[in-house]
Amino acid sequence: MTECLTNFIVPAAMLFVTGMLGVMFKRNMITIFMCVEMMLVAAMLVFTAFASATNDIEGGVFVFFIIAIAASEVAVGLAILTRLFKVDDTLSTKEINTLGD
Amino acid sequence: MQDVLYYVFCAMLVGGALGVIIIRDFVNSAMSMLLSMLGAAGLMLLMHAYFAAFIMVSVYGGAVMVLFVFVVMLIGDKLEQRHWGKRLALFVVWALLCALSGVFVPSLLDGAPRPMPSAGVLANINAYGACLLTKFILPLQVVGVLLLAAVVGVVAIAKPEARGKHKSDML
Numbered sequence: 239m240t241e242c243l244t245n246f247i248v249p250a251a252m253l254f255v256t257g258m259l260g261v262m263f264k265r266n267m268i269t270i271f272m273c274v275e276m277m278l279v280a281a282m283l284v285f286t287a288f289a290s291a292t293n294d295i296e297g298g299v300f301v302f303f304i305i306a307i308a309a310s311e312v313a314v315g316l317a318i319l320t321r322l323f324k325v326d327d328t329l330s331t332k333e334i335n336t337l338g339d
Numbered sequence: 340m341q342d343v344l345y346y347v348f349c350a351m352l353v354g355g356a357l358g359v360i361i362i363r364d365f366v367n368s369a370m371s372m373l374l375s376m377l378g379a380a381g382l383m384l385l386m387h388a389y390f391a392a393f394i395m396v397s398v399y400g401g402a403v404m405v406l407f408v409f410v411v412m413l414i415g416d417k418l419e420q421r422h423w424g425k426r427l428a429l430f431v432v433w434a435l436l437c438a439l440s441g442v443f444v445p446s447l448l449d450g451a452p453r454p455m456p457s458a459g460v461l462a463n464i465n466a467y468g469a470c471l472l473t474k475f476i477l478p479l480q481v482v483g484v485l486l487l488a489a490v491v492g493v494v495a496i497a498k499p500e501a502r503g504k505h506k507s508d509m510l
Contacts (some may be wrong), residue, residue, distance in 0.1 A: 243453040244445045246382060249349045251440035253375070263425075264360060269409060272359050272372050272473055275403065279379050282391070290386040290461050291453045293469045298461045301391045302471065305398050306461040306482045310489035312403050312446040318409045323414050 246287040254280035267322075267329045271315055278308045345385055351378030357433060361426060365411040373404045388461040 253276055260273030282301045289297025319329060326334050362368045375430025376399040383392035460466055471479060 241455050244448050245345070246386060246455075248441055249352050249382065249446050251444045252353050252437045253356050253379070255436040255440050256353070256369050256433060258428065259436065260360040262399070263429055265400060266365070268365055268407070268414075271360065271367060272368065272407065275357065275399075276372070276375065277407060279376065279395075279399070282395075283379055283382060286383050286386050286388045286391055287455075290455055290459050290467065291434050293398070293456055293459045294501060295460045295463075298388055298391060299465060299470050299475055301388070303478060303482055304393065305394055305474075306486065309398055309403060310486050312406055313489050313493050314496070316406055317493040321496055323498060328416065334391060 243287055243291040246290075247284060250280045250287065251284035253277075253283070265332055267319055267331060267334075270331070271312070271319070272273050274311065275308060278304055341385065344381065348378045348381035348385065351375065351384065353378075353437070357430075360429060360433070364423070366408060369404060369407045369411060372407070373400055376400055376404070386455065386461065387458050390464055390467055391461070 257273040257276035257280065260276070261270055264270055264273065282304050285297045285300050285304070289295065289300075322334065323329055326336060328334065349372050353375075355371045355373070355378060358371030359368050359375065362371055376395065380392040380395040380400070381390075383395060
């Protein structure tokens with residue numbers, strides 16, 4: 239099982255699909271954030287799989303960059319969420335329409 | 340042994356991800372995502388990318404998930420209402436899309452299974468560091484600047500409101 243590239247790409251594709259569904263259909267912004275993280279992790283898995291299959295270190299180095307960017311994105315995003323919650327008192331994407339006023 | 344581990348990690352990865360979009364309670368949902376991240380780290384271990392698996396566990400399992408749980412506890416938002424029909428529909432669509440990706444991704448990869456080396460260059464931490472500090476030195480510094488900008492931005496966003504301003508003026 240672990241000698242074939244396809245066996246690592248397929249779980250990553252499933253993870254990406256799950257994250258995409260969550261972003262499209264969930265209402266709460268924290269859950270949407272988690273789903274964005276899952277899509278990034280799927281990209282990381284694909285990078286690692288291809289780097290391992292082609293025996294090329296550069297794909298592995300990219301995982302490091304993705305993790306750094308994901309970490310800073312989470313920090314800024316959650317700060318915005320807490321701020322938004324202070325103002326609007328909800329995190330549902332149905333009810334937040336401050337920019338529409 | 341490796342095959343068993345492969346299936347266990349895949350189940351953790353996909354099952355945890357499904358839990359994130361199905362479970363209603365945010366803390367349980369975050370724990371489910373933690374399970375998923377640990378599964379991803381396990382798959383990276385099976386690909387002999389030990390350093391990637393390590394930073395995956397320490398950054399995602401440690402820092403990011405703690406941040407998520409912290410914010411969930413801090414905010415304590417109202418739970419979504421129970422919509423069994425919506426959840427069932429979500430599950431069905433998820434299962435269909437997963438089946439589709441299971442069918443089509445192998446054909447996208449030409450159907451010819453590429454072999455994975457038993458212990459490739461990813462296991463070599465020296466090569467990793469050398470590549471990071473020679474070829475990718477500029478992106479590395481840009482990432483440093485990005486992290487600094489993120490820290491400054493978070494402080495600017497989260498600092499208490501200035502006195503005399505109305506609440507809604509701050510956004």
